[in-house]
Amino acid sequence: MFTKVISHKGFWRSVTFLSVMFIIVYNLVDWGMAFNFDVSDFLNERFKSExxxxxxxxxxxxxxxxxxxxxxxKFRNKLKKSSQSQKLNE
Known part of the structure; x- marks a missing residue:
């Protein structure tokens, strides 16, 4: 089932999209909660060279x-539902 899911069309596109959205939302929340939306403090702290x-x-x-x-x-549930509906139609 694992290889079936990760080889399903659109899986890796979904992973990439959700990853990028998570990074954006996480950093916006971190910026607001830890730095009170102060851009210079956030950039100075997070982008220090070390x-x-x-x-x-x-x-x-x-x-x-x-x-x-x-x-x-998400894709596992989609595959399960499609295989169950195929079994019912047989």
């Missing part, structure tokens, strides 16, 4: 994990 790689890696990894999990269960 923390930049960590910031980018953490955002990409967390976005990918979120996007993959949500997309996986």
């Amino acid at each position: 923390k930049l790689l960590q910031f980018i890696f953490a955002n990409i990894l967390s976005g990918f994990v979120y996007g993959f999990i949500i997309s996986f269960f």
Whole structure:
């Protein structure tokens, strides 16, 4: 079932879209909650040269994990429903 889900048309596009949206929303919430929407403080803290790689890696990894999990269960349910409807039609 795993390989069927990840090879389904549109799966990786969904993962990418959800990952990007998660990164944007997460950083907007972080910017508002931790920095009171102060752009200069946010940029100075998050984009320091020694923390930049960590910031980018953490955002990409967390976005990918979120996007993959949500997309996986969405597509798995879609495949389950289509296989159940095919069994009922037989």
